[in-house]
Amino acid sequence: MTKAGARWWDELRARLPAAAAERLQTAPAIEKSIAPLRSFVAEPLRHGRLFIAGDAAHIVPPTGAKGLNLAVRDVDQLANAFIAHYRERRGDLLERYSDAALRRIWRAERFSAWMTSVLHAYPGRTSFDRAMQLAELDYLVGSAAARAAFVESYTGSPPAVAGGTAA
Secondary structure: OOHHHHHHHHHHHHHOOHHHHHHOOOOOOOOOOOOOOOOEEOOOOEEOOEEOOHHHOEEOOHHHOOHHHHHHHHHHHHHHHHHHHHHHOOOHHHHHHHHHHHHHHHHHHHHHHHHHHHHOOOOOOOHHHHHHHHHHHHHHHHOHHHHHHHHHHHHOOOOEEOOEEOO
């Protein structure tokens, strides 16, 4: 095991309860690849009676932490549409699923792409590119409006404002 690998296990052991740390079995790392920071959206999310959701419908880079939340929301939206279809004989929610989900998905894709561009250094980037990243971060830290937009994009809901909530 490499020194770095041993340090990793030591750090994990230090963060675990003593009983769990004693039982921890270590091993050398066999996979060290870096997850690709890629995005994908399938359009539409319906073909006849086939509906797609989650990773089959969209992939977001892990930077914005949106993938699982998007997938759960897809399934919730589809479940409600199927319930309305089979219990109430309503087809409107199934008909609107793709358009409604894609609007939500593209907002999350936009946010994740922005977060990735601001937080990751890519090979071949220039000093100008790095300065732009730092300017974005400085704007986020220094502007209440930028922070409010960040909160809205990150949580998917408008930020609270004085006297109530934003519309």
